[in-house]
Amino acid sequence: MDNRISQVEKAIAVFKKHGGILRTAQAMRAGIHPTTFYAMRDSGALERVSRGVYRLASDPPLGNPDLVTVATRVPGGVICLISALSFHELTTQIPHEVHMALPRGAEEPRIDHPPLRTYRVSKRAFTEGVEIHEIDGVKVKIYSPEKTIADCFKFRGKIGLDTAVEAVRYYRERQRIRVDQLMLYASICRVEKIIRPYLEALL
8 A cells, every 4th residue: 555655656757747738648657657547547646738738636726728738739830920919918709729830740749639630841931949848847938029919911811811910910019129129020931021011010
């Protein structure tokens, strides 16, 4: 009995070290014995966040469970477009799915929940402008406000030009304006000519 308790305590320590949330395979690699893991799951000590993703039930509720789940399940992706705008408070839209950028050629992630919409982008457009934010103890890759605005103009056909223009307006009102960064990412996304009139009108 004592050994079982010590194994559970070790497992809890492993979860806490990783922000309280782990994929099943991660947990096993980190040294949690499968028997211990499934016993904790069955007893309610672990709760299922998504398929193959678990967290300590004793931890406070997740503040942003969708972003945390997707970042855990798809560590190679970057949160983008509407989801990034929402995180940076640059939109009135409420994302009904998580928007994530992936490099061209990447396999489509298999996630049952939350709903996920993916966008394939070129290597430079994928790697530039990435910020890492800690959300609920998990490191989440999210594009910067400036890169997100450039992306919105690039994908205006999919998310709507009005969404991109609204983002510029909120950016002007709520952020320290960095026109050089905006135009750098506009160049990478090949939307300089499209974005410039809106910047000139709003900034």
